[in-house]
Amino acid sequence: MGLVGFGGIVFLVYMRYFSTPNPKAQSRLVATTEMENFFAAHWQRPIPLQGVAPPSYGGKEASLRPEACGSCHPTQYADWKESLHRRAMGPGPWGQIIDLTQNSPEEAIQCMTCHAPLSEQMPALEKTTDGKGNSYAKNPNFDPRLQLEGITCAACHVRRHQRFGPPKAQGASATRYPPGTPSHEGVQRTPYFEKAEFCKDCHQFDPENSLLVNGKPLQDTYREWKNSIWGKGEAACQDCHMSGRRHLWKGIHDRDMVKGGVRIEAHLKKLTAISESPLELSVAVTNAAVGHKFPTYITPKIFVLADLLDESGKSLPGTSQEQIIGWDTRFVNGQWKEYFDTRIAPGEISRKIFKWTPPARATQARVRVEVQPDHFYHVHFYPAYLKGENLSNDGKRLVEKALKESGGTSFVIFEEVIPLS
Ligand code: HEC
Ligand code: HEC
Ligand code: HEC
Ligand code: HEC
Ligand code: HEC
Structure with a gap:
């Protein structure tokens, strides 16, 4: 090579x-x-x-x-x-x-x-x-x-x-062209x-003939779709990504597209003060209408973030907790290694229970769900790549630009503040 x-x-x-x-x-x-x-x-x-x-x-x-x-x-x-x-x-x-x-x-x-x-x-x-x-x-x-x-x-x-x-x-959705428009012979x-x-x-990478990380090809979108209800005749990729024959192919980088694919519910439970963690916040994320795993690639990460707030809405130090949805797999010391795979298959639910012994000042609990579409590139890949030798000035400048851009694509799809009493 x-x-x-x-x-x-x-x-x-x-x-x-x-x-x-x-x-x-x-x-x-x-x-x-x-x-x-x-x-x-x-x-x-x-x-x-x-x-x-x-x-x-x-x-x-x-x-x-x-x-x-x-x-x-x-x-x-x-x-x-x-x-x-x-x-x-x-x-x-x-x-x-x-x-x-x-x-x-x-x-x-x-x-x-x-x-x-x-x-x-x-x-x-x-x-x-x-x-x-x-x-x-x-x-x-x-x-x-x-x-x-x-x-x-x-x-x-x-x-x-x-x-x-x-x-x-x-019918009405058929495109009409002005009479006499040349038509590249039909x-x-x-x-x-x-x-x-x-x-x-x-x-989709060929599962028979490609690198597998913990048994899975790094791109498996078609098979994830095929094995789901969507692949059994419910909807093709085009029905969701090109509906009305639009050519936008919106996906994980689009807030409305992601919001339309998942259902998120948060419930607060107050237990007795004698129990070890008297406060429990359960968050359920359902893959309701994503035609494959949510998310399908190793590149995005979804952060479910929970913390406790005081009366003025300020986050109380030491109360922040998180759950990450995604496939964390990276190239380390010459090989690919899986750290975790918490992606949600179509129709399935990911549940997380956050527990606290709340400080006296806590009056409300907050949950937010943030999508970072380019997490892998921004946090792992581009920084490592830029440490490489023999990069040309043009190549380096472009990847530095990509590093910067990939840090600005995150968005929040869910936020709820629940009073403790
Ligand atoms: C000079 C005008 C013209 C140009 C340039 C042109 N097209 Fe077309 N195209 C037409 C017309 C007129 C039709 C309708 C032809 C028919 O129904 O037989 C058409 C039909 C199509 C269709 C079928 C869509 C339909 O309405 O059912 C596709 C796909 C298409 N073109 C792709 C392309 C692509 C890709 C290019 C560029 C590489 C291109 N065209 C360049 C005039 C053009
Ligand atoms: C990644 C592949 C892809 C690219 C790139 C692409 N198309 Fe298409 N195009 C499709 C597919 C697939 C359909 C049919 C979608 C469906 O049936 O839901 C389609 C449909 C169409 C139609 C028919 C629309 C209608 O209303 O019937 C036209 C015209 C067309 N494309 C033109 C273009 C032009 C012009 C471009 C570039 C500006 C382009 N396409 C780029 C895949 C592509
Ligand atoms: C020629 C190869 C090719 C074909 C064919 C193709 N794609 Fe893609 N697609 C790509 C590449 C490469 C990207 C990543 C582009 C980038 O961000 O640099 C992409 C990106 C996307 C994204 C955006 C994902 C995101 O990060 O938000 C969606 C959605 C998508 N494709 C759906 C489709 C669908 C649906 C079809 C079939 C109609 C299709 N693609 C056909 C190569 C292809
Ligand atoms: C039932 C609707 C639906 C179907 C069918 C569907 N998708 Fe998606 N897709 C989504 C939604 C919603 C998102 C945004 C959430 C996400 O990224 O998982 C998405 C995201 C994506 C992304 C962004 C990357 C990522 O990591 O999630 C790509 C690429 C993609 N889809 C390709 C495809 C391809 C290829 C097919 C067909 C094999 C397909 N999709 C079928 C709804 C669908
Ligand atoms: C089999 C098709 C395929 C091949 C081959 C491929 N890619 Fe991609 N690439 C994709 C798809 C699909 C995406 C979008 C999903 C994602 O973000 O992981 C993508 C995304 C990317 C992205 C992030 C999106 C962006 O625009 O910033 C980079 C960077 C990238 N590819 C670089 C490369 C490089 C460099 C090579 C060759 C060493 C390569 N790819 C080979 C399909 C491919």
Whole structure:
């Protein structure tokens, strides 16, 4: 690998999850259904070069740039611009990939197969597919303006310049285009765009062939969904993350989205003064409508915080307690280690009882639930990465920016103050 620093370590991990398709291994996996065949072709990543556009296409129809799609599809474009898919080459990923591009194009491409998957987004491409090791050549079709656009419209919708999309929406919700609008020779419509399997390639690591931490792949979202009531026909990823065919993909970074997925209840119980802890506050967090574990990834943490307050509402020292919901797993001394996994599966409840012997001044108890969507990156990953050697000035500057930004994404989804009497 010849790589110093954290990037190499991360890569090693990702490499195990998602090694470049090996033709021999592929042929063993007999695709059994039409849907699997469709996705095997649709999600070859990097997505093969599109080639030359049909001569009938005008400039905008031939362009892969999102703003070109946006000139005829303004609503999807406006949504997408706000989404995290658009920011998948933000300072965190790009700060690492920029150095990998110089030192190890192979690793850079691995990251980009999920973060910027079009071949046109890659400065170099693999030259040989004869299995004789990896050799990289400059990509003459590289579009530097496309590179940092992350997961573009074309990544999901365009193959060999042909448009793919879901069945036409019915009735009033169907999009109408001004008469005479050029239409890139129509659309290949398929119900597979409405299936959870559409999202699986980037949001699920292969459990048979990837690193497992305490038996679990680091990204297991599709399987968590499949094993829940949602995966038994209740709702696909799109029903919750693209409802009304919106292109926002809101998730753990959005307060309303998170609030809509969970139910939180707090109850105070006063026991007799002779009992050891005469005050008990029980907090129940229910995964009511999250289609997978809450949260699904190792990156977010949810803090359930409880303390006692005096009459003026001031927190009394020594009374603060917390419970953390999340999967705490980290890369320490050369290997991944699980510290705890308190994530909540769909339909399940996490209960915590906080106990105190209240100081005389305590008049009320408070409970707050705070979401830190980027906890792992902010607290563990970026600080460790920045200690690495051989970071370029650009890479360092970007990851410092990511460290700063990742500290400002927290929000509170629940707060209740309960009088003790
Ligand atoms: C010059 C205008 C124009 C441009 C540019 C354009 N489209 Fe379209 N697109 C259309 C029209 C018109 C239709 C309706 C075609 C039909 O129903 O047969 C359409 C339909 C679609 C559909 C099906 C949606 C529906 O309404 O049912 C998808 C998906 C799509 N386009 C994706 C894209 C993407 C991705 C890009 C950029 C890479 C793009 N289009 C660029 C005009 C355009
Ligand atoms: C080409 C790979 C790819 C595909 C396909 C894909 N995603 Fe993503 N998705 C990503 C990456 C990478 C991120 C992280 C972006 C970032 O924050 O840098 C992401 C982020 C998200 C988030 C935001 C999570 C958060 O932190 O709040 C949601 C929600 C999401 N994706 C849902 C979906 C759904 C639903 C689909 C299927 C319709 C889908 N994705 C398809 C790669 C993909
Ligand atoms: C199999 C798809 C996949 C691969 C390969 C992949 N990522 Fe990601 N990455 C994701 C998804 C999905 C998320 C969003 C979930 C999360 O935050 O953990 C993400 C999130 C991130 C984030 C935090 C979000 C942000 O925008 O700040 C960083 C940083 C990141 N990836 C860097 C990398 C790097 C560097 C590589 C290559 C060494 C890589 N990723 C390879 C799918 C992938
Ligand atoms: C991560 C993959 C992904 C990306 C990126 C993406 N789309 Fe889509 N798009 C989908 C899926 C999946 C659907 C179908 C959703 C459904 O049926 O619920 C869809 C639906 C559509 C439709 C049909 C809308 C309707 O009302 O019928 C259009 C048009 C479209 N996309 C255009 C775009 C444009 C333009 C962009 C970029 C600005 C874009 N998409 C980016 C996955 C994506
Ligand atoms: C029943 C609704 C529902 C379904 C179905 C659903 N999700 Fe979610 N998802 C949510 C809610 C609510 C959140 C916010 C809470 C959270 O982060 O756990 C979320 C969060 C996320 C996140 C943010 C990261 C994290 O650690 O939580 C990603 C990524 C994601 N979903 C992807 C998917 C994918 C991929 C599928 C399909 C396999 C899917 N979701 C199915 C409701 C749903």
